[in-house]
Amino acid sequence: xxxxxxxxxxxxxxxxxxxxxxxxxxxxxxxxxxxxxxxxxxxxxxxxxxxxxxxxxxxxxxxxxxxxxxxxxxxxxxxxxxxxxxxxxxxxxxxxxxxxxxxxxxxxxxxxxxxxxxxxxxxxxxxxxxxxxxxxxxxxxxxxxxxxxxxxxxxxxxxxxxxxxxxxxxxxxxxxxxxxxxxxxxxxxxxxxxxxxxxxxxxxxxxxxxxxxxxxxxxxxxxxxxxxxxxxxxxxxxxxxxxxxxxxxxxxxxxxxxxxxxxxxxxxxxxxxxxxxxxxxxxxxxxxxxxxxxxxxxxxxxxxxxxxxxxxxxxxxxxxxxxxxxxxxxxxxxxxxxxxxxxxxxxxxxxxxxxxxxxxxxxxxxxxxxxxxxxxxxxxxxxxxxxxxxxxxxxxxxxxxxxxxxxxxxxxxxxxxxxxxxxxxxxxxxxxxxxxxxxxxxxxxxxxxxxxxxxxxxxxxxxxxxxxxxxxxxxxxxxxxxxxxxxxxxxxxxxxxxxxxxxxxxxxxxxxxxxxxxxxxxxxxxxxxxxxxxxxxxxxxxxxxxxxxxxxxxxxxxxxxxxxxxxxxxxxxxxxxxxxxxxxxxxxxxxxxxxxxxxxxxxxxxxxxxxxxxxxxxxxxxxxxxxxxxxxxxxxxxxxxxxxxxxxxxxxxxxxxxxxxxxxxxxxxxxxxxxxxxxxxxxxxxxxxxxxxxxxxxxxxxxxxxxxxxxxxxxxxxxxxxxxxxxxxxxxxxxxxxxxxxxxxxxxxxxxxxxxxxxxxxxxxxxxxxxxxxxxxxxxxxxxxxxxxxxxxxxxxxxxxxxxxxxxxxxxxxxxxxxxxxxxxxxxxxxxxxxxxxxxxxxxxxxxxxxxxxxxxxxxxxxxx
RNA sequence: GCCCGGGUGGCGAAAUUGGUAGACGCAUCGGACUUAAAAUCCGAAGCCGCAAGGCGUGCCGGUUCGAUUCCGGCCCCGGGCACCA
Numbered sequence: 029x030x031x032x033x034x035x036x037x038x039x040x041x042x043x044x045x046x047x048x049x050x051x052x053x054x055x056x057x058x059x060x061x062x063x064x065x066x067x068x069x070x071x072x073x074x075x076x077x078x079x080x081x082x083x084x085x086x087x088x089x090x091x092x093x094x095x096x097x098x099x100x101x102x103x104x105x106x107x108x109x110x111x112x113x114x115x116x117x118x119x120x121x122x123x124x125x126x127x128x129x130x131x132x133x134x135x136x137x138x139x140x141x142x143x144x145x146x147x148x149x150x151x152x153x154x155x156x157x158x159x160x161x162x163x164x165x166x167x168x169x170x171x172x173x174x175x176x177x178x179x180x181x182x183x184x185x186x187x188x189x190x191x192x193x194x195x196x197x198x199x200x201x202x203x204x205x206x207x208x209x210x211x212x213x214x215x216x217x218x219x220x221x222x223x224x225x226x227x228x229x230x231x232x233x234x235x236x237x238x239x240x241x242x243x244x245x246x247x248x249x250x251x252x253x254x255x256x257x258x259x260x261x262x263x264x265x266x267x268x269x270x271x272x273x274x275x276x277x278x279x280x281x282x283x284x285x286x287x288x289x290x291x292x293x294x295x296x297x298x299x300x301x302x303x304x305x306x307x308x309x310x311x312x313x314x315x316x317x318x319x320x321x322x323x324x325x326x327x328x329x330x331x332x333x334x335x336x337x338x339x340x341x342x343x344x345x346x347x348x349x350x351x352x353x354x355x356x357x358x359x360x361x362x363x364x365x366x367x368x369x370x371x372x373x374x375x376x377x378x379x380x381x382x383x384x385x386x387x388x389x390x391x392x393x394x395x396x397x398x399x400x401x402x403x404x405x406x407x408x409x410x411x412x413x414x415x416x417x418x419x420x421x422x423x424x425x426x427x428x429x430x431x432x433x434x435x436x437x438x439x440x441x442x443x444x445x446x447x448x449x450x451x452x453x454x455x456x457x458x459x460x461x462x463x464x465x466x467x468x469x470x471x472x473x474x475x476x477x478x479x480x481x482x483x484x485x486x487x488x489x490x491x492x493x494x495x496x497x498x499x500x501x502x503x504x505x506x507x508x509x510x511x512x513x514x515x516x517x518x519x520x521x522x523x524x525x526x527x528x529x530x531x532x533x534x535x536x537x538x539x540x541x542x543x544x545x546x547x548x549x550x551x552x553x554x555x556x557x558x559x560x561x562x563x564x565x566x567x568x569x570x571x572x573x574x575x576x577x578x579x580x581x582x583x584x585x586x587x588x589x590x591x592x593x594x595x596x597x598x599x600x601x602x603x604x605x606x607x608x609x610x611x612x613x614x615x616x617x618x619x620x621x622x623x624x625x626x627x628x629x630x631x632x633x634x635x636x637x638x639x640x641x642x643x644x645x646x647x648x649x650x651x652x653x654x655x656x657x658x659x660x661x662x663x664x665x666x667x668x669x670x671x672x673x674x675x676x677x678x679x680x681x682x683x684x685x686x687x688x689x690x691x692x693x694x695x696x697x698x699x700x701x702x703x704x705x706x707x708x709x710x711x712x713x714x715x716x717x718x719x720x721x722x723x724x725x726x727x728x729x730x731x732x733x734x735x736x737x738x739x740x741x742x743x744x745x746x747x748x749x750x751x752x753x754x755x756x757x758x759x760x761x762x763x764x765x766x767x768x769x770x771x772x773x774x775x776x777x778x779x780x781x782x783x784x785x786x787x788x789x790x791x792x793x794x795x796x797x798x799x800x801x802x803x804x805x806x807x808x809x810x811x812x813x814x815x816x817x818x819x820x821x822x823x824x825x826x827x828x829x830x831x832x833x834x835x836x837x838x839x840x841x842x843x844x845x846x847x848x849x850x851x852x853x854x855x856x857x858x859x860x861x862x863x864x865x866x867x868x869x870x871x872x873x874x875x876x877x878x879x880x881x882x883x884x885x886x887x888x889x890x891x892x893x
Numbered sequence: 894g895c896c897c898g899g900g901u902g903g904c905g906a907a908a909u910u911g912g913u914a915g916a917c918g919c920a921u922c923g924g925a926c927u928u929a930a931a932a933u934c935c936g937a938a939g940c941c942g943c944a945a946g947g948c949g950u951g952c953c954g955g956u957u958c959g960a961u962u963c964c965g966g967c968c969c970c971g972g973g974c975a976c977c978a
Contacts (some may be wrong), residue, residue: 071978112977184976194945195976243897247973250896271899289943315954321975326894359975374894450975457976490903565972568897602972627920683918688898690971700919706932747909756907766917788950837913844913844961882958884912892958 029716029809030484033709035673035801042801045146051817052146054102056554064555065091066535066594068571069106070561072132073863076139078603078681079564079657079695081665083711085678085798086600088563088753090144093799095146096821104538104643105140107133109156110462112195117407117491118461121572125630126489127462129156132449139666143674144800152539155530161463162484163547165576168455169466170217170585176222179475182454183359184318186214190496195516199319206495208331213316214296218456218523223577227252227448230576239596241688246567251443251569253449258433260337260442262289262348266300271295273350276361276447279409280429282368284417285389289339290332290353291364298352301335308352309335315354322815330378342441343432353378358714359451374404391415396691417438428636453574455526459501460491460541462524462883470511470518479512485520503715506722532578535561535593553589561594565688568599587706598687598752600684605693607650607660608638618645619660623695652692663693674801675701682798694883705802707765712806714772715788720780720811723786730774731783732828737767738787739828745794758798764791785810790822826840838863848889856883863889 030037046052057060070080084105091103098684107129114125121128133154140147154158171177185194187204193216198205223230231252234245235584257281258698263271273289291297293315302309311333318324327554332353341348355374356365369379369386379386390412394880395405405411413419414428423431429444436442456465464485466478478485488506489498500506500522511518536548539555563571572594579593608620625647627635640647668677682702687690727735745760769788789812796803796816807816831852835860836844846868850859862879863869868892876893884887 069976073978108978111911182976193976197977198975247897249972253896290919321977324894326974392974453975459976469945526976528975531978564978565898567973567978569973570975571978604971654971686906689906690899692905694905694919697919700905703933704918710933744909751909753907756917759907762917835913839913839959842957847913880958882912884959887912888959890912 029711030134031713033706033802035675035705038445038778039142039144039801042804043141045804045815046144046146049815052103052148053150053816054100054104056420056551057100060098060100062555063091063094063104064558064560065094065101066538066558066561067103067105068561068567069108069531069534070136071108071111072129072136074132074135076136078663078665079600080145081677082561082603082681082687082691083564083600084140084143085681086598086752086754087175087560087828089677089682089797090560090562090752091146092800092817093749093821095817096793096796096819100540100822101146101593102150102151103145103147105145105149106151106534106538107155108155108527108531108534109133109154110161110524110530112197112459112461114461115459119495122492124447124490124492127154128436129154129461131527134148139669142669143678144805146800153534153537153541155463155527155534156461156487158484158486159544160534161487161530162523163487163533163537163643164463164476165482166481166547167198167468167582167585168525168529168684169438169480171221171539171581172477173640174585176225176581177219177309177455178216178218178222181215182218183213183215183219184458185319186212186232188212189537191651192495192497194323196319199321200571200890202318202324208315208857211319213318213320216458218454219467220452220454221577221581223453223574224448224450226325226577227254228579229449230450230573233576233592237592237595237597241597241599244565244572244597244599246815247568248573251450251562251573252848255447258429258436258442258445259444259445262366263344263441264339266337266338272441273364273367274323274362275364276445277366279368279371280432281409281414281423281425282371282389283343283432283886284414285368286341286366287369287385288349288350288351288367288385289354289364290351290367291335291380292356292358293354294357294358295352295363297337297350297364301337301350301352305336308335310389312352315352319718325355327359328354328732330374330381332378332382337694340488342392342436342439351382359448360449367545369407370397370632371883372397372401373407375535376406387416389415389417408801421768444819451693451702453526453577456523457526458498458522460487462492462527463487463530464500465521465523465525467507468474468518469513470514470516471513472516473518476511476513476518482512487524500524501583514780517609528571528574529578531653532575532604533582535575535580536582543751548587557590557593557595558589560596560598560599562598565599572597600687601685601690602654603693604652605655607653607659607661608640608647609650610647619650619658619675621660621662622693623663653691656863669699672698672702673801676705679705679758679799682754684755686753686755702763703763706798707769708791709802709806711765711772712792715784716779716782716785716810723782724779727779731771731779734771734774735783735787735828738764738783738790739824741767742790742794742822742827743824746821754798757794761795763792763839788838792816793819793822834886836863836886838866839888839890840869841892842890845869845872859883859889863891 065087067083087376091101094509097100111130116123116127117128185199187194187207187209187566189207190208199211204211247536251806255278257276259276261274263272293312301519302312332351335350337350338347353578364474367375369375370388371390374842388397391411392405392621409546411423414423420428433444464487466485468476493499507520509520511516535558536552539552540549543549582588604624609617611617624641626641638647653659740762741760773783793801804816833849834852835847837844846866850862877893880892
């Protein structure tokens with residue numbers, strides 16, 4: 029056995045051992061409970077980043093822990109391989125996205141392997157391969173047949189110079205990222221998936237997911253946004269025809285306070301009103317400029333313009349003018365809203381800006397109403413009753429909504445309606461590097477689905493995008509085809525699918541990645557649902573909601589039996605690092621990588637400044653942020669692995685912060701992890717030099733205390749593992765090491781060696797999921813067994829934990845003033861007497877009458893005077 | 894703007910149901926070993942104070958014998974907002 033810890037050699041050997049044994053090959057079998065540990069698969073961006081290392085280390089800890097607990101474990105890995113960055117790289121380097129992607133996968137796979145993850149690589153998949161994405165196409169066609177997929181227009185960001193659709197990410201301050209041209213909203217046709225048909229189930233089923241974080245469920249529930257309201261119409265006449273302008277409101281009780289109606293710029297009424305009204309047409313065009321992002325729409329200045337068209341109030345018959353408002357969303361509800369300035373904050377400010385009438389119709393008891401300034405309580409539907417509302421006066425919210433909905437219904441002008449904020453999922457992308465949508469456009473037959481026998485529609489892998497439009501449009505070998513119905517020349521659809529489609533079902537495919545004749549098979553029913561899903565909090569809504577929807581759609585097509593794909597969810601926090609920069613008086617900010625910056629500290633360790641190592645001159649701190657290229661604050665895991673090895677990187681990641689919290693990078697703390705593992709190795713080496721000894725029936729007090737410490741820490745560590753608080757599990761292994769080093773120094777007799785050997789076997793097993801290589805080697809070197817993977821998980825020995833005395837804290841008026849040791853079975857009277865007898869306590873009681881004594885069993889005594 | 898999190902020593906953090914605030918570690922300081930340095934080992938330490946003691950979990954207030962934990966209000970930071978993944 030080597031005296032010195034050499035991670036590079038140990039890690040290479042351990043990984044070779046696992047490879048030779050095919051140790052992580054998962055086989056469906058009935059004799060053990062199964063455990064499917066799933067991590068969000070990476071986008072092959074080039075090399076692993078710290079977020080990946082963190083994500084997959086968490087998954088690996090859970091995988092290895094459950095394996096030792098006796099589960100049949102599957103941990104697969106794959107590649108979310110389609111996407112925009114490959115096209116950007118292609119534009120920058122002239123390399124086809126396919127080559128760039130496959131090269132990245134090869135490099136990142138090697139990195140993952142060197143981290144020693146217990147992955148079953150035989151199930152690896154990449155979404156850009158035809159044997160994967162053919163099933164995207166196949167299922168899309170099934171959805172089309174079922175009416176879940178359908179075609180309509182969608183609003184996109186349009187770059188007028190490049191003549192191309194831009195992703196939100198490519199829109200910067202309302203301008204195209206490459207051209208700088210002002211982006212326009214443009215309507216184009218596209219395919220949608222009817223996720224709204226599942227809105228209610230997606231909402232209700234959140235209650236069946238106790239293993240999901242409450243915050244994620246809250247975000248999803250808000251996203252689905254179920255609201256109860258009234259859909260009703262304002263009748264009007266235009267061009268001699270009777271029409272109705274429909275709106276939706278959750279505040280029908282305020283209908284008597286309507287003073288105008290606002291429609292979206294894209295609303296047909298706005299289009300009609302703009303005919304012969306150049307000013308309005310100009311305003312509508314202005315509304316259509318800018319990005320389609322909700323955050324932009326919500327923060328922009330609220331603007332409007334009257335249309336000159338008047339509609340009739342459905343209950344009073346009063347004339348109400350229609351305005352075009354840039355804040356009204358065509359995609360939500362009816363694309364038109366009733367405006368009640370007195371009881372809606374946005375309407376209030378809009379009305380004041382344009383001098384529109386504000387009519388109070390809700391009376392909040394004890395609150396006066398003024399049209400001068402908005403107050404939060406004006407919109408409170410819980411506290412008020414109707415006023416200035418004729419027959420509805422005095423009714424509360426619920427009663428007023430009932431009465432008004434009934435009156436509207438009687439006139440045939442409205443009814444109660446449940447509305448969801450959730451919109452159908454637009455899956456068409458005008459981009460090359462994605463899964464082709466299997467549709468053929470025929471002049472005679474229209475949009476014709478590609479027959480199943482012709483799947484997959486294979487994406488050519490040799491295109492190099494140049495930023496202007498979709499390169500597939502310039503590929504006649506792809507576009508030109510025969511209509512499957514009539515055989516005449518036809519054009520193939522060149523839109524590809526949103527990459528969220530690819531990631532919506534990959535977790536199913538891992539169960540049967542080798543099946544070339546079906547999307548899924550019965551093995552899916554063995555492994556799914558995933559017992560644990562791990563990924564970044566940034567996926568809390570879109571990816572997780574789409575996956576849940578896709579799973580339910582597949583269930584309804586009879587392909588899977590499960591209702592929900594992910595039983596337990598762990599959302600890991602992001603990895604952050606400090607940002608350093610210099611801002612010259614003139615010119616651009618330069619960012620410096622934290623690795624090139626030295627911190628200066630005073631003699632108490634307090635930080636006083638930061639200087640660039642290269643020139644010794646100060647740099648400014650820009651706070652903490654996610655690791656990014658633009659802020660130059662990334663840390664490359666490869667460098668970490670090369671200088672320290674996988675175990676140290678893994679231990680650092682687990683120890684530094686609990687999994688769900690953000691993790692702030694610190695080079696110094698990596699050094700601490702390294703020191704710890706060197707000490708573990710050294711303890712193993714020293715123990716190996718000593719004879720093996722049996723545990724005696726009775727131990728001397730110091731050894732009994734050390735053994736008690738080991739088992740108490742183990743008990744806590746097991747509890748922490750159960751709740752996925754891995755940072756304190758790592759702490760627990762450090763506490764064990766501290767105790768065992770004490771034993772090692774305490775003597776070299778048989779009793780000490782027995783405690784040492786038992787303690788080390790516990791320490792190695794608890795540590796092994798976090799740092800599998802060093803523990804694998806020590807386990808063998810110390811002769812505990814062939815393979816620590818097959819060792820049983822340690823459980824605390826109840827007898828080792830028994831103690832005859834307990835320590836109680838004594839407080840006077842809630843402040844700690846001392847502590848006492850009493851027999852474990854001491855009664856309350858004895859404890860109280862012992863507490864009052866304490867000298868320190870007497871000082872603070874100082875003859876004052878004792879009002880009350882609170883005794884918390886096993887913890888403390890509080891004397892109130 | 895809307896939705897969801899977070900804020901505890903110089904730093905990362907811990908505190909299982911309201912019960913010893915700061916476990917474990919990093920950095921710092923002192924000591925041992927060494928020709929010296931690194932490594933290693935031993936020890937100190939929340940802040941103020943010579944001490945007695947006081948003050949301390951973003952800020953203000955409340956409930957309680959007792960609040961990091963519960964309640965009300967506020968400030969700051971991070972994530973998501975549907976074409977980044």
